[in-house]
Amino acid sequence: MAELTDIQSLLQIMARLRDPQGGCPWDLQQDFASIAPYTVEEAYEVADAIDRNDLVELKDELGDLLLQVVFHAQMASEQGAFDFGDVVASISSKMQRRHPHIFGDAAVSGAGEVSANWEAIKRAERAAKGDQDNSVLAGIARGLPEWQRATKLQSRAARSGFDWPSAAPVLDKLREEVDEVQAEFDAAAAGADNRQRLQEELGDVLFVCANLARHAKVDVGSALRLANHKFERRFRAMEAQAQSSGGMQALSLEQQEALWQAVKQAEKGRGQ
Structure with missing residues (x-):
């Protein structure tokens, strides 16, 4: 086996764990759907280590997250879909394609223009795949945590000018939404079956809170x-x-x- 610092060693370990003849029974039972929750969990544990500024823990958590990539790639390889090398080639190509100011002859004036170019390239990539959705909201994954998706929806809409000019009117909107939640609680206390309305109004409060965090440049x-x-x-x-x-x-x-x-x-x- 290659040195443990070589990615090949991890690929070989994963292949052995998935070997139908003598592999690990638990690993052999898994599929993409069963492993997906672990992938999301490991990403959050990486974020938690960063929040705590624990670099020793971050090293371990990044390894756990890397294992998730290797696990998915191994299962795909078994199906003849793609392998780890294809994953590396895909992201390497994407990074070069989306950084023409580094790997091409494009010029940018700052990080804002880099982000704008990135989104324009993404739209072109979707169009090349036959995606005809031209909305500024196109391409926002539905599998994101809802708080993160709310922030992305709001940020995309803001590019069209659909945004509050400052945090002050967002705070006013939050007070308005809280009042509407209070009204639904009062109705429920009076005997109304308004669980759906209450859910909607609470959702509005959370959505506005996400918007307020965006205006404060705070990650929700x-x-x-x-x-x-x-x-x-x-x-x-x-x-x-x-x-x-x-x-x-x-x-x-x-x-x-x-x-x-x-x-x-x-x-x-x-x-x-």
Whole structure:
């Protein structure tokens, strides 16, 4: 087997795991659909390591993500569709094609023009494949996390001038949408069966929140990950402090709220 730092070693390991004669039973049972959730999970774990600035963990998580590419390529190779070399050739060709200012004679004035050229090249590629969808929203994958797709839809629409001029009117819109959610909760409390309307109005709130993050130049996923980390950190601290009182379940909601505020103030005192 090649040196472990050589990509060939990983390809050989994956081929052996998928060998019908003596391979790993679990690996042999997998297909594209069953592996796809792991691929998405590994990408998020890469992002988490980056958020925590943990470069040791990032090395391991990038390896896990690379394994997902190798796994999919191995399964495709078994079907005679393509192999890992084809994957490398495809992305190498794409990167050269979409960077004509580096690998060709095009000239650009900055990162904004690079992005504009990238999108123009993508549209040309779709047209070459027979895709006749000329909308500025064309090509936004439906498999993206919905918060990410919302941001992409809004960013594409903004290229046509369909955008708020600043964050202020977005905040006004958010207040309007929250009021509409409140109205649906009031209706539900009065006995109305309005779950569909409530779902729609909550969706509008989330969509506007994504738009607000875009105007603030804040990544929605990163912001939500930070909020999740903060909640988890504070709740675990609450659990630790509540042990002497019989645990969280032994506390009333008012006592739990007081404990939450105490943990929150302690964090502020530490500069967190």
